[in-house]
Each structure stands twice: as C-alpha cells, then as structure tokens.
Amino acid sequence: MKVEAWMNQLRRQLQRANYAYYLQDDPIMQDEVYDRLYRELQALEEKYPDLVTPDSPTQRVGGGVAEGFVSVKHNIPLYSLENAFDLGELAQWVARLQGQVGDDETVEYVCELKIDGNALALTYEDGVLVRGVTRGDGETGEDITNNVRTIRAIPLRLAMENPPARVEVRGEAFLPRQRFEKINQMRQEKGESLFANPRNATSGTLRQFDPKVVAQRQLDFFAYTLYVVDENAETPTTQAESLELLAEMGFQVNPQREVCQSLKTVGEFFETWEKKRASLLYDTDGVVVKINSYALQEKLGFTQKFPRWAIALKFPAEEVPTKLRAITINV
Numbered sequence: 622m623k624v625e626a627w628m629n630q631l632r633r634q635l636q637r638a639n640y641a642y643y644l645q646d647d648p649i650m651q652d653e654v655y656d657r658l659y660r661e662l663q664a665l666e667e668k669y670p671d672l673v674t675p676d677s678p679t680q681r682v683g684g685g686v687a688e689g690f691v692s693v694k695h696n697i698p699l700y701s702l703e704n705a706f707d708l709g710e711l712a713q714w715v716a717r718l719q720g721q722v723g724d725d726e727t728v729e730y731v732c733e734l735k736i737d738g739n740a741l742a743l744t745y746e747d748g749v750l751v752r753g754v755t756r757g758d759g760e761t762g763e764d765i766t767n768n769v770r771t772i773r774a775i776p777l778r779l780a781m782e783n784p785p786a787r788v789e790v791r792g793e794a795f796l797p798r799q800r801f802e803k804i805n806q807m808r809q810e811k812g813e814s815l816f817a818n819p820r821n822a823t824s825g826t827l828r829q830f831d832p833k834v835v836a837q838r839q840l841d842f843f844a845y846t847l848y849v850v851d852e853n854a855e856t857p858t859t860q861a862e863s864l865e866l867l868a869e870m871g872f873q874v875n876p877q878r879e880v881c882q883s884l885k886t887v888g889e890f891f892e893t894w895e896k897k898r899a900s901l902l903y904d905t906d907g908v909v910v911k912i913n914s915y916a917l918q919e920k921l922g923f924t925q926k927f928p929r930w931a932i933a934l935k936f937p938a939e940e941v942p943t944k945l946r947a948i949t950i951n952v
C-alpha cells in the first residue's frame with residue numbers, strides 16, 4: 622500500500638479510537654495499541670513532512686506562541702439569548718410566539734441545558750476544521766483556531782464519508798468543575814491568581830497565546846447549532862435533527878435534552894434540572910428553550926439582538942451558603 626494511503630488509514634483508525642474513547646466512553650483500542658499507531662504516524666510524518674494533513678491527530682497542539690489574535694467577521698452572526706427568569710415570563714414568551722405563528726400551528730420545543738461556558742464558532746470546509754472563533758460581539762470575534770484545535774471534544778475532521786462543502790458549528794467550550802478545581806489548585810501551588818469560576822477559567826484559557834497551555838487545561842465542548850452551507854447536501858429541518866447530525870459528525874452533544882410538546886413539559890424539564898443540576902459535572906445557568914421546526918424559526922426570525930424562536934430560562938441564582946449568611950448577620 623502506498624505510504625500516503627497507509628498514513629491516511631492510520632489517521633482514520635486513530636480518529637475513530639479517539640471518538641470512541643473520548644465521546645462514547647467506550648474504548649475500541651487498548652492504550653498501548655493507540656500509542657504505537659500514533660508513534661508510527663508521527664515517524665512517517667517526520668519522514669514525509671509534505672504528507673502531514675491538518676486533521677492529523679498529531680496536529681492538535683501546534684502553531685507556536687501567538688503574538689495576538691486576529692479579529693475576524695463571523696460567517697453567520699452569533700446572537701445572544703433573551704432571558705426569562707421564571708415560568709410566568711416563559712408563558713408570556715410562548716403566548717407571544719403563538720400569536721406570531723397563528724393558533725393553528727402546534728409549536729414543538731426543544732429544551733437543552735444552558736452550559737455556563739464560552740460560545741465558539743467553528744468552520745469546517747470539506748469536512749476539515751479550518752477556523753475557530755470566539756463569540757466576541759456576535760458580529761466579529763477573535764481567531765483562536767490553534768487553541769480550539771487542542772480541545773479533544775472538537776473533531777479536526779467530520780466523521781462522515783461525504784462531508785458538505787462548508788459546515789458552521791456553534792457550541793459552548795467549558796471546564797468541568799473538577800478540572801476547574803484542579804487548575805486552581807495547581808495555580809495556588811505556583812502562587813498564581815485563582816480563576817473565580819469555570820466560565821472565567823474557560824475564557825482565560827481560550828485567550829492564552831500558547832496552545833500548549835490551552836492543551837494542558839483540557840477544555841471540553843458541547844455542540845448545539847449546525848448550519849450546512851452546501852446547496853446539494855441534506856440539511857436538517859429541526860433542531861432535534863441538527864443535534865443528532867452533530868453527534869454523527871463526531872461532536873459531543875449534551876444528552877440532557879428533550880423535545881417538549883407543551884409549556885407544561887417545558888416547565889417539568891426546567892424543574893427537574895433545577896433540582897438535579899448539582900449532580901452534573903459542569904455548571905449550567907438555565908435551560909435554553911427553542912422552537913424545534915426550522916421553518917417556524919425562519920418565519921419568526923430575529924430582533925436586533927435575539928432570535929425570537931429561542932429563550933434562556935434561567936435557574937435562580939445559587940443560594941448563598943448558610944454559614945456565610947450567618948457570618949453576615951453576626952457582623
């Protein structure tokens with residue numbers, strides 16, 4: 622077999638093993654086999670440097686220390702979400718929607734946990750990750766591609782045979798709480814300032830100039846929006862389908878989601894997770910409620926700042942720990 626074909630085969634095998642191990646928590650290959658194949662690919666890439674490809678697992682941490690980040694315009698803007706602070710406000714939002722879509726339309730919702738991290742905009746061309754950008758002001762963000770490439774939950778190549786010409790993905794980079802605590806513990810030992818919370822630690826890490834530092838922090842990522850920019854590729858017609866397609870493409874998609882037919886079941890999803898969220902390995906600050914149908918999303922469109930077809934239903938702010946409150950009262 623030609624060496625180039627062998628190197629491509631090695632890459633596919635390592636990517637599949639990575640996906641199974643990292644995203645499906647179901648290893649298909651012993652570590653020592655993975656390491657041997659990885660070293661074999663590295664040796665071949667050193668011997669044939671012009672056969673190195675950007676999606677090779679060996680290319681995750683590279684690019685040297687950046688001088689700064691270039692500001693780039695998003696291909697598709699990233700809007701923010703309107704907030705609702707209780708079920709009453711959610712009911713008002715639903716009533717407004719129903720008014721806009723007409724009473725004959727039965728509206729179906731998708732409820733997703735709102736991950737408390739930093740939004741990222743990813744661009745894939747012919748299935749290969751070409752750009753990773755911070756949210757910025759929604760119109761332009763900072764090109765942090767070399768840092769994004771170090772996030773293991775973000776595929777360097779989409780896991781599909783015939784990828785669309787271009788795919789835009791949005792998702793949330795975040796740090797699981799345990800990882801956040803470990804990072805702060807290491808900073809404390811080095812006498813460095815501590816991060817206030819996982820979200821700040823995530824944004825501080827994404828803007829590091831050295832990808833090696835980003836890689837050490839082991840950021841995580843959940844994808845939540847997909848735009849297939851390719852007229853002859855099949856495109857999803859609902860948010861639920863998009864989430865399934867994102868998982869097929871090799872992204873980590875948050876499993877705690879539900880298609881709801883009524884405000885009542887949205888409320889139940891919200892109340893369930895308001896209670897259970899402490900058991901999650903990462904911070905969430907609410908539930909994102911979205912209209913499932915893309916046709917209806919299209920019909921509703923956007924205001925100056927928000928999509929009319931999505932809202933963030935926020936969890937009440939964390940209770941101040943009682944002992945702290947007791948001290949306040951004594952003072």
Ligand SMILES: NC(=O)c1cc2c(=O)c3cc(F)ccc3oc2nc1N
Pocket residue numbers: 699700701702733734735736737738740793845846909927928931
């Ligand atoms: N933090 C999140 O977990 C999360 C955030 C957003 C958004 O910010 C968001 C913004 C839009 F304009 C439209 C849809 C969105 O969907 C989203 N879905 C999510 N799951």
